[in-house]
Structure formats: structure tokens, C-alpha cells
Amino acid sequence: MAADAVAARTRLPLPAAIALGIGAAIMLAPLLWTLALSFKENAALVGNSGAALTPPWTLENYGAILGNGQTLRWLFNSLIVSAGTTLGVLILTSLAGYGFARLEFRGRRALFLFVLMGLAIPGQAVILSQHQLFAWANLHNSYPGLILPGLTTSFGVFFMTQYMRAIPRELDEAALLDGASHWRIFTRIILPLTVPAQSTLAVFTFLGSWNDYWWPLISVTRSEMYTLTVGLAAAQMNYAQTSGLGFLMAQAVFASLPIFIVYLIFQKQIIAAMAGTALK
Amino acid sequence: MSRNRAARRDPGFAFVGPFLLIYCAVLIAPMLHGMWLSLHVVDIWGDGRFAGLANYGRLLADPTFGQSLVNTFAVTLMVVPILTGIALALALALNRASRGAAVLRGIFFSSAVLSVTIVTLIWRFILAPDAGLLGEAAQAIGAEPIPFLSSPDLALWALAITTIWWSIGLPMLLFLAGLQQVPADLYEAAALDRASRWRTLLSITLPSLKRTTILVVMLQTAAQLQLFGQAQLLTAGGPSGASRTVVLFMNEVAFGRWELGYAQAAAEVLFAIILVVTLTQYWLTGRAGEGEGGR
Numbered sequence: 001m002a003a004d005a006v007a008a009r010t011r012l013p014l015p016a017a018i019a020l021g022i023g024a025a026i027m028l029a030p031l032l033w034t035l036a037l038s039f040k041e042n043a044a045l046v047g048n049s050g051a052a053l054t055p056p057w058t059l060e061n062y063g064a065i066l067g068n069g070q071t072l073r074w075l076f077n078s079l080i081v082s083a084g085t086t087l088g089v090l091i092l093t094s095l096a097g098y099g100f101a102r103l104e105f106r107g108r109r110a111l112f113l114f115v116l117m118g119l120a121i122p123g124q125a126v127i128l129s130q131h132q133l134f135a136w137a138n139l140h141n142s143y144p145g146l147i148l149p150g151l152t153t154s155f156g157v158f159f160m161t162q163y164m165r166a167i168p169r170e171l172d173e174a175a176l177l178d179g180a181s182h183w184r185i186f187t188r189i190i191l192p193l194t195v196p197a198q199s200t201l202a203v204f205t206f207l208g209s210w211n212d213y214w215w216p217l218i219s220v221t222r223s224e225m226y227t228l229t230v231g232l233a234a235a236q237m238n239y240a241q242t243s244g245l246g247f248l249m250a251q252a253v254f255a256s257l258p259i260f261i262v263y264l265i266f267q268k269q270i271i272a273a274m275a276g277t278a279l280k
Numbered sequence: 281m282s283r284n285r286a287a288r289r290d291p292g293f294a295f296v297g298p299f300l301l302i303y304c305a306v307l308i309a310p311m312l313h314g315m316w317l318s319l320h321v322v323d324i325w326g327d328g329r330f331a332g333l334a335n336y337g338r339l340l341a342d343p344t345f346g347q348s349l350v351n352t353f354a355v356t357l358m359v360v361p362i363l364t365g366i367a368l369a370l371a372l373a374l375n376r377a378s379r380g381a382a383v384l385r386g387i388f389f390s391s392a393v394l395s396v397t398i399v400t401l402i403w404r405f406i407l408a409p410d411a412g413l414l415g416e417a418a419q420a421i422g423a424e425p426i427p428f429l430s431s432p433d434l435a436l437w438a439l440a441i442t443t444i445w446w447s448i449g450l451p452m453l454l455f456l457a458g459l460q461q462v463p464a465d466l467y468e469a470a471a472l473d474r475a476s477r478w479r480t481l482l483s484i485t486l487p488s489l490k491r492t493t494i495l496v497v498m499l500q501t502a503a504q505l506q507l508f509g510q511a512q513l514l515t516a517g518g519p520s521g522a523s524r525t526v527v528l529f530m531n532e533v534a535f536g537r538w539e540l541g542y543a544q545a546a547a548e549v550l551f552a553i554i555l556v557v558t559l560t561q562y563w564l565t566g567r568a569g570e571g572e573g574g575r
Contacts, residue, residue, distance in 0.1 A: 016373055023370070024387050027445070030402045031390065033413055037405075096299035105292030111300065118307055120558050124506045124527050125551035126307060128534050128544050129314035152307040157299060182291040211395035213509045214527075218535055233397045233513060236404075245405070252398045263393045267386065 038062070038250035045245045061250035071251060073224055074231035078210055079258070080143055081227055085150035085209040086202050092151060093201065094194060097160025098186050102172065112161070118154030124214075131218055141225045146216055150209050156201055163197040164190060203266045210259055228255045318548045322541040335545035345546060347521050348529040351436060355525065356504040358440040364496055367448055371455030372485070385456070392449030396509030403442040404429070404514055432522035435515045439523055442510050447503070451496045458492030459485070491565055498561035502554050526550050 012020070037045065039057035065071045099105075100112050130149055131140075139145035171193075172185045180188075216227045226234065232251055318335055322328035339345050370388055374381045391399065406413040407428040415425035428438040462485060470480045508527035511517055517524035517532075524532075526546060534543035 012373060020370075020373055020384060023366075024384055027387050027391060027448075030406055030413075030445070033406070034402050092299040092302065096296045099292050099295030103292040103295060108292060111296060115300070115303065118303065120555055121307060121311055122502065122506055122551060122554050124508070124530070125547050125554075126310040126314055128530065128540055128547055129310040129317050130306065131534075132317070132540060133310055133313060148302070148306050152303050154303075182295070186295070207393060211393075213396050214531070218531075229395045229397045232395075232401070236397065236401050236513065248401065249405075252401050256394055256398055259393045259395075260390075263390075 034249050034252060037246055038253045040246045042244055042246045061247045062254065064247055065250060065254050070223065070226075070231065071228075071254065074226050074228045075255070075258075077143075077146075077225060078228040078255075081146045081150075081216075082206050082209040084143065084147045086205045088147060088151045089153055089156050089205045090198055090202060093153065093156035093160045094164075094191065094198065095186075096157045097164045097194075098182075098190055100157070100161040101164035102167075102190070103182065115154050115157050118152065119158070123149075127214060127218070130215075134219065140219050141222050145219050146225075146227070149215055150205070150212070153205070156205070159201060160194070160197060163194055167193055199266070203262065206262060207259065314544050314547060317541050318545040320541045322539075328541060331541065335542050336549075338542065339545055339549065344521060344524070345526075345529055348524045348526045349549075351522070351524055352505055352507065352526045355436050355439050355443070355507060355523075356501055358436065359443050359504050360497060360500045362440075363444050363448060363451060363500055364493065366444070367451035367496065368455050368489070368493070370448070370452045371459060372481070374452075375456055375459045385452070388452055389449035391446050394446065396446075397513065399442060399446045400510055400513035403438075403445070407438050407442075407514075429515055430519055432519050435519060435523035438514060439507065439510050442514060443504070443507065446510075447500075451500065454492055454496050454499075455489065458489045462488040494561060494564050498557060498564075501557050505550065505554055505557070 036053060036057075038061055039059070041056075041058050041060060096115070100108065100115075127149075134140055134145055134148075139148070167190060172189050175185050175189060211229060212227075213229050213233070216230045217233070220226055220230060223231070223234070232255055235248060235251060317328070319330065319332060320328035321331045321334070374385050374388075404412075408415065412425075414428075418425040426434065428434045428441075466484045466488070467480070470484055475483070506527055507525045508531065511523050511525045511528045512531065515523040517528050527550070530543045530546050530550075533539050533546065
């Protein structure tokens with residue numbers, strides 16, 4: 001806040017303002033270009049993508065997506081996988097967070113360290129053996145196969161534990177003396193207090209899962225189980241430079257819409273979360 | 281009392297158990313299995329044959345792996361300093377309460393929510409020399425288009441530019457968060473001393489952002505060392521391997537040639553490199569913390 005006040009008093013120097021304007025244009029131009037292309041008839045774009053900037057525009061490409069069962073199926077798969085991963089992460093990490101933050105049991109510290117160890121393991125280092133183990137368990141081309149790897153979030157456990165530790169002890173000690181079970185304290189007292197942390201974790205998990213590329217790429221071989229990311233990549237590989245450009249861009253816009261909506265709704269949450277937790 | 285304690289001990293396992301179970305099955309077991317795998321010659325169907333360190337020896341002698349390692353380091357060195365610098369500048373410029381600043385923050389974060397497939401789809405089209413956006417722009421001013429995707433010298437820059445455009449949002453947010461935590465009294469003292477803006481930036485703001493900067497650099501380094509999607513979708517690792525990254529190498533070896541043990545050895549090398557980076561981060565942030573008087 002203080003930094004805000006200091007910064008707000010002084011206006012941005014003109015060169016900095018101009019640089020910002022150019023930067024913003026560089027950020028936006030590709031997105032607007034994509035949008036413009038998505039509204040053009042494919043034939044008009046052959047060899048002349050400049051045509052995107054002038055009318056006529058058409059909704060034909062979007063109509064083609066709705067008429068194409070594959071894209072809708074991929075959207076559905078992405079929704080199932082991202083929602084499933086998010087729900088799973090929230091349940092597992094808040095349970096674990098409660099255990100680590102508010103209960104005493106043998107080996108608690110050691111187990112917590114064991115979980116933190118996971119922070120140092122990059123996904124790329126284990127993905128090949130995950131692929132092999134999932135093949136043995138016959139989990140490829142299935143929703144559980146797509147969801148399970150996303151559930152092992154050490155960061156999520158760490159995040160929920162820190163958040164629950166900060167909740168005053170007095171709140172649940174009284175309930176404990178009254179003979180309330182831990183389950184009751186967890187669901188009635190602690191969980192309602194962690195809604196901000198839950199939604200932060202939910203946004204990041206959903207975004208991460210929605211945009212995940214390598215795991216669904218190698219785990220799924222049947223096109224009806226593709227997520228949007230992988231489905232579009234396959235469409236992109238097949239695309240010949242000269243045809244179907246407008247349709248491809250329309251698919252990109254269509255695939256980005258759900259995530260933009262999530263982003264617009266949770267914008268404030270995302271920024272507050274970064275400010276509040278990332279650096280403590 | 282002791283019975284009561286025992287009763288309070290048990291639920292702990294019930295709460296942490298479900299996560300631990302999945303954690304062990306899906307992360308720890310594959311990690312250990314991966315180490316085993318890297319010591320074997322394995323294809324997807326067979327059980328594998330113990331080969332000791334042969335896979336690692338083969339990696340050392342494999343020019344394709346060497347090239348991918350060099351490419352990965354190069355793209356990391358291209359992306360991380362530029363990304364950190366731009367993100368810091370953006371955060372300094374946009375750390376104000378005005379509506380315009382809020383809109384600009386949104387614009388600079390917007391690309392971060394796109395998936396790699398869509399980012400590369402857009403940029404492949406922009407960078408394509410004949411029909412792309414840059415090509416058209418170059419034609420309009422009568423210049424030769426730059427062959428970003430087909431020149432071995434420029435392919436890595438194509439990856440770097442795309443990656444910077446895509447991932448500027450998160451480090452910017454981290455720096456904005458860091459700025460929020462600079463103690464207000466420091467600025468008040470500087471204002472009392474009539475310190476210039478420049479002086480305040482150099483003596484107060486930048487030193488206060490040391491921890492954030494280290495965090496951003498390390499997170500980005502770890503992320504860029506694992507660069508995959510852009511290389512696969514934008515340039516397919518080409519031309520002639522000029523933009524093949526380590527993870528793309530792993531993908532090709534594992535799922536193109538089904539040499540899982542060999543690919544996993546490459547994964548372990550990458551793991552070791554990232555581990556060193558991460559440990560350096562802990563060491564550096566620990567020291568940065570000491571320097572700030574216990575904060």
C-alpha cells in the first residue's frame with residue numbers, strides 16, 4: 001500500500017509511458033490478429049492473411065466448431081479433467097493441511113519434510129516412469145489416468161498447512177473440550193475459514209491442469225480422450241499452411257474462452273494471492 | 281489423560297493418509313522406479329536388462345543429447361534475464377492504484393492463461409516468413425522477412441521470444457507482490473531526506489526486491505530448463521536439431537524409439553541440474569534473508 005502511495009504521487013515519465021504503450025500493443029496484437037482471423041472465411045485467407053483486417057467477416061468457423069463433435073468432446077474432457085483435478089487437490093490438501101497444522105501424531109515433522117521433498121522433484125523427471133507404471137495399471141486413455149498425476153502437489157499441502165497454522169488455536173480448543181470430533185472441527189470450523197486459500201489454490205490448479213500438455217499428449221492415444229490442448233495440437237500438426245487457417249484460429253479462441261472467463265472472475269484473487277502468500 | 285492423547289494421535293494419520301498414499305504411488309514410486317529405469321535397457325514391453333551406468337555413458341557420447349543440452353542452456357540464458365528485466369520494469373511502472381495501471385496489468389498477464397498449444401499456434405503464424413504477420417509487415421515496408429523458424433541461428437530466438445511473450449505475467453505479479461511488502465517507513469524516511477526518485481529506486485526499492493528477484497530467476501530457470509511444448513510445436517526441434525531441448529530429446533527417445541531407460545537417464549541428468557539450481561536458490565535466499573536483518 002505504501003509503495004502505491006509513493007508511486008501514485010509521481011507521474012510516469014513520457015518515455016516510460018511510450019514504452020509501456022508499445023509493450024501493451026505487442027501483447028495484444030497477436031491476440032487481436034487471432035481473433036480477426038477466426039472471423040474470416042478460410043478461402044479468403046489463402047496466401048493473403050492481410051485480408052483478416054478487412055470485412056467481410058463471418059461466423060462460419062465457429063459454426064463449424066459446434067458442428068464438429070471432436071472439438072466439443074475435447075472441451076468436455078478438459079472440463080472433466082481440470083474440475084476433477086481441482087476438486088481432488090482441494091480435498092487431499094485441506095485434509096493433509098489440517099493433519100499437519102493442527103494435530104499431533106508420531107512422525108508428523110518427518111512426514112511433513114517427506115512431503116516437502118516433492119517440491120524439488122520436477123514433473124519432467126518422473127513422467128516417463130509414470131507413463132510406464134500407468135501402462136501397467138492400465139490407466140492410459142482414462143479420466144483417472146489424466147487426473148492422478150495432478151494430485152501430487154507438495155506445494156498445495158505446504159500452502160494449506162501454512163494457512164491453517166495461522167488460524168488461532170482458541171477457535172477449536174473449546175470445541176475439542178466439548179467433545180467435538182476432529183472431523184467435525186475440520187468441516188465446521190476450519191474449512192469455512194480457509195475459503196480464500198481454497199479458491200486461490202483452485203484457480204492455479206485449474207489453470208495448470210487445463211493447460212497441461214505433455215502428460216495428456218503421452219497418456220492419451222485415442223483421439224476421443226484428447227483434452228483440448230492435445231486435440232488442438234493434433235489439428236495444428238495436420239494444418240496445411242494454406243487452408244483452414246480461420247477455422248484453426250477459431251478453435252484457438254474457442255478453447256481459450258473458458259479459461260479467460262475463469263481469469264476474469266478471479267483476477268483480483270490471483271493478484272491478492274500472489275501478494276499475500278508467494279513471498280512469505 | 282494418556283488415553284485421551286492416544287485418541288488424539290490417531291486422527292492425524294487419517295487426515296494426512298489420503299494425500300500420502302497418492303503422493304507415494306504417483307510421485308515417489310515413479311521417482312525411485314525412474315532411477316531403476318535409468319540403469320536398465322528397457323523398451324515399453326520388456327522388463328529390461330540391467331546395464332549399470334551404460335545409459336549415462338551413452339548420453340555423454342551422444343552428440344544429439346549434447347546439442348539438446350546446449351540448446352536448453354542457451355534458451356534459458358536468453359529468456360531468464362530478459363524476462364526478469366522486463367517483469368521488474370513493468371512492476372515498477374504499474375505499481376500504482378490508477379485504473380489505467382490495472383488495465384495494463386491485466387493486458388500483460390493475459391497471455392499467461394493461454395495453453396502452449398494456442399501460444400505456439402499464434403506465434404508459428406506470426407513468425408512464418410512467407411504468410412505470417414511479420415512477413416506481411418516486412419513486405420509492406422519493402423524489407424526481407426526474417427526467417428525465424430527456418431534458420432538454425434534464429435530458431436532458438438523464436439522459442440525465446442514466444443516464451444517471453446507467453447510467460448511475462450507471473451514474474452510481473454511476483455514483483456508487484458514484492459513491492460507491496462517494502463516497508464512504508466523506508467519510503468517516508470527517503471522522502472524526509474528529499475532523496476531523488478532514482479536514488480530511492482537504487483537504495484530502497486531494488487535492495488528490498490532481492491529475495492523476489494532470486495525467486496523469479498530460480499523459478500524461471502527451472503521452468504525454462506524443462507522447456508518442451510514450444511520446441512515441439514513451433515519448430516519441431518529443427519532446423520537440424522538447432523532448437524531441440526533436453527525434454528524434447530527425452531520425448532523423442534522415449535516415445536519415438538521407445539528406449540525408455542535411455543530417455544530416463546537424460547531425465548535424471550536434467551533432474552540433477554534442476555536440483556542444483558533449487559539448492560542454490562535456498563542457499564541464496566537464506567543469505568539474502570540474513571542481509572536484511574532477520575526479515
